[in-house]
Amino acid sequence: MGLELYLDLLSQPCRAIYIFAKKNRIPFELRTVDLRKGQHLSDTFAHVNPLQKVPVLKDGDFILTESVAILLYLARQYKVPDHWYPRDLQACARVDEYLAWQHTALRRNCLRALWHKVMLPVFLGEPVSPEMLATTLAELDMALQVLEGKFLQDKAFLTGPHISLADLVAITELMHPVGAGCQVFKGRPNLAAWRQRVEAAVGEVLFQEAHEVILKAKDSQPADPTLKQKMLPKVLAMIQ
Amino acid sequence: MGGEGVAGLWYLEPRTSLGWVTGGTRPPPFLSSVLPAVPAPAMGLELYLDLLSQPCRAVYIFARKNRIPFELRTVEVLKGQNHSDDFVQVNPLRKVPALKDGDFTLAESVAILLYLARKYEAPDHWYPQDLQARARVDEYLSWQHTALRVSCTRAMWQKMMLPVFLGQRVPPETLETTLAALDRCLQLLEDMFLKGQDFLAGPRISVADLVAITELMHPVSAGCDIFKSRPKLAAWRQRVEAAVGEDLFREAHAAIMKAKDLPPADTAVKEKLKPLAQLFM
Numbered sequence: 001m002g003l004e005l006y007l008d009l010l011s012q013p014c015r016a017i018y019i020f021a022k023k024n025r026i027p028f029e030l031r032t033v034d035l036r037k038g039q040h041l042s043d044t045f046a047h048v049n050p051l052q053k054v055p056v057l058k059d060g061d062f063i064l065t066e067s068v069a070i071l072l073y074l075a076r077q078y079k080v081p082d083h084w085y086p087r088d089l090q091a092c093a094r095v096d097e098y099l100a101w102q103h104t105a106l107r108r109n110c111l112r113a114l115w116h117k118v119m120l121p122v123f124l125g126e127p128v129s130p131e132m133l134a135t136t137l138a139e140l141d142m143a144l145q146v147l148e149g150k151f152l153q154d155k156a157f158l159t160g161p162h163i164s165l166a167d168l169v170a171i172t173e174l175m176h177p178v179g180a181g182c183q184v185f186k187g188r189p190n191l192a193a194w195r196q197r198v199e200a201a202v203g204e205v206l207f208q209e210a211h212e213v214i215l216k217a218k219d220s221q222p223a224d225p226t227l228k229q230k231m232l233p234k235v236l237a238m239i240q
Numbered sequence: 241m242g243g244e245g246v247a248g249l250w251y252l253e254p255r256t257s258l259g260w261v262t263g264g265t266r267p268p269p270f271l272s273s274v275l276p277a278v279p280a281p282a283m284g285l286e287l288y289l290d291l292l293s294q295p296c297r298a299v300y301i302f303a304r305k306n307r308i309p310f311e312l313r314t315v316e317v318l319k320g321q322n323h324s325d326d327f328v329q330v331n332p333l334r335k336v337p338a339l340k341d342g343d344f345t346l347a348e349s350v351a352i353l354l355y356l357a358r359k360y361e362a363p364d365h366w367y368p369q370d371l372q373a374r375a376r377v378d379e380y381l382s383w384q385h386t387a388l389r390v391s392c393t394r395a396m397w398q399k400m401m402l403p404v405f406l407g408q409r410v411p412p413e414t415l416e417t418t419l420a421a422l423d424r425c426l427q428l429l430e431d432m433f434l435k436g437q438d439f440l441a442g443p444r445i446s447v448a449d450l451v452a453i454t455e456l457m458h459p460v461s462a463g464c465d466i467f468k469s470r471p472k473l474a475a476w477r478q479r480v481e482a483a484v485g486e487d488l489f490r491e492a493h494a495a496i497m498k499a500k501d502l503p504p505a506d507t508a509v510k511e512k513l514k515p516l517a518q519l520f521m
Contacts, residue, residue, distance in 0.1 A: 051432065062372055069378035076371055089358055090344055096351035101333075103385035150332055 003028040005070075006048060006056040008035045009213040012110065013067030014055045015172040019202055019210050020071055020165070024080045031058075036123060036220060038227045052234075068099050071165050083162035094159035098151055098166035106147060106173050108239075109140040113177040114217065115239050123220040124228050124235065140177060144184060148191055156197060163201040171198045172210070179214035285310040287352075288330055288338040290317045291495040294392065295349030296337045297454040301484055301492050302353055302447065306362045313340075318405075318505070320512055350381045353447045365444035376441035380433055380448035384455065388429060391422040392458040397520035400462035405502050406510055406517055414521065422459060422466070430472055438479055445483040453480045454492075461496040 005021060005028045007014035021028055033039045033054050040052045049056045049065055057064040057073065064070055075085045086092050116136045120126040147170065151158045158166040174195070177184050185192040199207045223231060287303060287310045289296040303310055315321045315336050322334045331338035331347045339346040339355065346352055357367045368374050398415045402408045429452065433440045440448040456477070459466055467474040481489045505513065 051428075062375075064375050064379060066379045066382035068382040069375050072378050073371065073375040076374075089355065092358075093344075093346050093351050093355040096354050097346055097348045100348035100350040100381075100385070103382070108386075146333070 001029070001058075001060070004031050004058040005029070006031045006033050006045070006054055006058070008033050008040075008054050009210060010035055010217065011054055012107070012172045012176050012214075013169070015175070015210045015214070016165075016168045017055050017057075017067055017070055017074070019172070019206060020080075020084075020168055021074060022206055022210075023202055024074070024078060024084075026074060026078050036223065038223075038230060041230055067169070068165075071169075075165065083164060085165055086160075091160055095164050095166045098158055099169060101151075102169060102173065106143045106170065109136070109143045110173040110176040112136045112239050113140050113182055114180045115235065117177070117180040117182065118218050119180075119220065120235070122218060123223055124232055125222055126232065137182065140182070140184070144188065144191065148188065152190060152194055154190075157194070157201075163198060167194075167198050168202070171195060171202075175211050175214055179211075179217045181218065283311070283340075283342070286313050286330075286340040287311070288313045288315050288327065288336055288340070290315050290322075290336045291492060292499060293317065293336055294389070294454045294458050295451070297457070297492045297496070298447070298450045299337045299339075299349055299352050299356075301450055301454070301488060302362075302366070303356060304488055304492075305484055306356070306360055306366075308356055308360045318502075318509070318513070320509075349451070350447075353450070357447065366447050368442070368446065373442050377446045377448045380440055381451060383433075384451060388425045388452065388455050391418065391425045392455040394418045394520055395422045395459040395464055396462045397517070399459070399464060400500055402517055402520065404500060405505050406513060407504055408517060410521070419464070422464070426466060426470065426473065430470065434472060434476055439476070439483075445480060449476075449480050450484070453477060453484075457493050457496060461493075461499055463500070 003026070005017060007018055007030060009015055009018060018030075020026075033045060035054070039045060040054060046052060048058060048063065051065060053065065055065075055067050055070060057070045059077075064073055072085065074080070085095055113136055116128045116133045120128050147158075151166075151170075155161065157163050158170060174184055185195060285308065287299060289300055289312060291297055291300060300312075302308075315327055315338075317336060321327060322331075322336060327338075328334060330340050330345050333347050335347060337347075337349050337352055339352045341359075346355060354367060356362070367377055395418050398410045398418050402410050429440075433448075433452075437443065439445050440452060456466060467477060
């Protein structure tokens with residue numbers, strides 16, 4: 001069995017991996033784990049990842065979780081073009097810096113925006129107070145300011161003149177609130193221009209394909225009561 | 241430090257000449273016109289740290305253990321020094337640790353550790369060349385941000401800093417929930433990462449172990465006996481301390497271990513730290 005990637009394109013980190021693998025023509029078997037059907041909670045999947053999360057990489061006997069680790073492993077294993085994760089010490093450090101920062105900043109805010117605005121009410125039937133939603137969107141706004149002000153500034157891409165893993169991770173994050181109907185690029189021409197450049201560098205067709213699922217998130221079928229009961233505490237823990 | 245020619249001598253031998261102090265200062269104006277222009281000595285590596293912070297301890301231990309020459313710039317977060325104009329120039333995110341290497345500034349402890357490992361060519365085991373071994377380190381460094389880091393910080397603040405330093409009451413149920421979450425994280429640390437290995441990512445110590453041990457010392461400093469009833473983890477701790485060196489380990493943790501003896505903050509400090517405190521509830 002060759003390389004297997006366990007993904008659900010509903011998830012931001014899964015999209016980053018999907019785009020990266022496809023863009024770099026890395027041969028892999030796509031193993032879809034449908035989160036909204038609770039497939040990540042199955043016993044079969046627990047054998048792959050006892051943490052019951054996606055994405056997961058399986059390369060023979062080697063199993064790897066954590067999207068940042070997976071992206072770096074793929075970049076090295078398949079010797080992708082240097083700009084994705086440069087050899088240059090300082091350029092590389094800039095990518096590392098973004099990949100570290102985003103976990104508790106942009107990632108968290110984009111995740112909360114999607115769940116508070118769409119997924120909790122529509123998929124899990126849990127209302128979210130307007131105050132909570134307002135707070136979440138305000139926090140997202142602050143993260144976007146840091147993204148523009150500290151990371152992007154006047155560069156073409158987040159860490160320099162060429163697209164890197166940082167841009168892939170960031171753009172797939174931002175598509176989460178976009179999928180929830182948040183206009184994150186409105187009033188942010190710099191960021192909007194960066195988005196265009198990232199999409200062009202990735203390729204429009206691949207970009208659209210990777211984002212089909214998230215853009216239809218608001219049409220999610222409500223979860224049945226059993227699944228809701230299983231998922232709700234985990235979701236709340238995930239988005240805290 | 242050094243310098244060529246006459247100007248360099250002024251920098252190196254101030255007291256034997258006309259008695260003014262060096263340290264990157266220029267000669268007095270009346271001499272500038274006769275001396276060749278010499279740039280001030282380049283500042284080497286600077287690490288902006290507060291050893292009360294877990295990621296700062298990991299960076300400190302790594303740099304010291306690998307004999308990386310650096311200037312320690314202490315930034316006391318409890319005194320709000322991370323908001324000073326000077327520090328904001330180094331890290332606009334106003335957080336420690338931060339690195340300054342000439343004109344190059346860098347935030348985020350994971351990025352800093354990897355930069356130092358690469359630039360100073362630290363021994364391979366810290367961040368192994370082997371693809372799968374390296375991936376295991378990356379996996380830990382990624383997971384910990386939203387897992388162990390969070391529960392260790394919350395446990396320490398809710399058990400100690402909030403009540404003792406900031407005089408803020410923490411409801412027992414809140415603390416209980418936090419300690420339960422910490423316990424689950426510790427279980428994952430043992431089951432998913434450590435497993436039957438000597439260190440988190442394999443048979444030798446890596447940056448993953450440094451990041452983990454410095455996290456765990458946070459609840460330890462607050463009096464949480466996390467190694468009691470966890471013999472596997474306790475044995476791993478001994479190995480990490482031995483690999484780092486007892487003296488260096490103790491030195492890096494001196495400040496945090498005395499945190500419980502900090503006098504209560506005055507009203508001004510309490511007000512300033514309120515938003516930070518809210519984060520930890």
